[in-house]
Amino acid sequence: MATVGTRRRARTRRAALTATLLAGALTAALTAGCSGHGGGGTDRAPRHAPTPAPSRSAPAGSPLAVKIDNVRAARPQTGLGAADVVYVEQVEGGLSRLLAVYATRLPKTVGPVRSVRESDLELLRQFTMPALAYSGAQRALLPLVDRAPLRARSPEEAPDAYFRGTDRAAPHNLYLRPAALLSAAPGESALTTGFRRGPAPSGGTPVSARTVRYPAARLTFTWSAERGGWLVAMDGTPVQTTDSGRPAPPTVVVQHVKVRTSRYHDVLGSPTPYTETTGSGRAEVLRDGRSFDGFWSRPTATDGTAFTAADGGGLDFAAGQVWVVFVPAP
Known part of the structure; x- marks a missing residue:
């Protein structure tokens, strides 16, 4: 029969093992998933990780759209210069957020990536099955994202496409590797925005x-x-x-x-x-x-x-x- 001391030592070992496993699971979840508000950081560029192969092939003519953070703690951003179109919208608290669309060039890295909004789904319907990179959404909004005519790719759906920078606090440190979602830029024909290029009109x-x-x-x-x-x-x-x-x-x-x-x-x-x-x-x-x-x-x-x-x-x-x-x- 085990002594009282032996049973106590066994319980202690089991508790320590359980705590270790829970801590590991929590760390993995925080690394792969999206975070809430808050957190500042420095303005250094993120460290780049190796680029994996695209997780799924995109339809021909499918551009990439990325939701990008735009609060002070998220600046300077990465990859904005390569975007063909940058949409600026008002979000909660009177702040602004960006939706960048890439068709003619794919930068190595884009970010920081943040969450999607309902009105983004309507805005993106002008494109042919765009890939949407975002860090999450409200639980009630997720069914709408799933039904939208786009390829939604959050860190949960494409974990190899994302990484966390080490010089900013979450949630302002999540970055995307576009090459993991699109094997190549689809070209200007994917920009079905209705915009026309040409000489400026007279006047102004x-x-x-x-x-x-x-x-x-x-x-x-x-x-x-x-x-x-x-x-x-x-x-x-x-x-x-x-x-x-x-x-x-x-x-x-x-x-x-x-x-x-x-x-x-x-x-x-x-x-x-x-x-x-x-x-x-x-x-x-x-x-x-x-x-x-x-x-x-x-x-x-x-x-x-x-x-x-x-x-x-x-x-x-x-x-x-x-x-x-x-x-x-x-």
């Missing part, structure tokens, strides 16, 4: 800078003739990237849209805005150091967005990257 108003304000964020675009584009600043600070310097998109669109409250909210209880990108409304197109007033129209979610000048003529964009900033219509 000379503009040196344009500022867009959200309740808790602001973006300023300052014309640089030397760069041939609009230098981007966030919250009064020039935007830099870790891999391609300061963005200077040749075309910036300020698109006035309806922004309503959705049925979702964040972990702090703040309501999630829903940005309606179908319909029509007013738009400002910034290019060549001038501002052109016009209108946008996207009749259905599967359509691209057409832009026309105030006189009804075409409103073409300059060649190169486009930033589209969604602002609430008055």
Whole structure:
């Protein structure tokens, strides 16, 4: 018969083993999964890990869309310079977040990656089965993500495509290896946005800078003739990237849209805005150091967005990257 001391020692060993296993499982979950709010960090670039082979093949003409963090602790971002289109939207608490679309170039790394919103699903329907890289979503939203006509790839669905940087605190340190989701850039034909490139229309108003304000964020675009584009600043600070310097998109669109409250909210209880990108409304197109007033129209979610000048003529964009900033219509 075992003594009392022997039984106590056995219980102690079992408890220690259980604690070790639980700690290991928790560490693995935090490393692979997404985190909540909070955490600051430094502005050094992440360390790169080896790139694995793509987890699944993408349909021909399928671009890559990545949700990118845009609070101060997430800057400077990585991979923004290679995006063909950068959408800026208002999120909870009056902050902003980015959705970058890649078709002509795939950078080595993109991030920090954050969670998807309901209105992103409508915005992305203009593309053919895009791959969507995101770090998570509200539990109630996940069924909508699963049913959307896209290839959703979170860290849970494609763990080899993501890694955590070591110089920032979570959740601002999750990065994507695009080559793990797309074997090659699909090309310009995948940009079914409705945007047209061409010479600027006549007229327009000379503009040196344009500022867009959200309740808790602001973006300023300052014309640089030397760069041939609009230098981007966030919250009064020039935007830099870790891999391609300061963005200077040749075309910036300020698109006035309806922004309503959705049925979702964040972990702090703040309501999630829903940005309606179908319909029509007013738009400002910034290019060549001038501002052109016009209108946008996207009749259905599967359509691209057409832009026309105030006189009804075409409103073409300059060649190169486009930033589209969604602002609430008055």
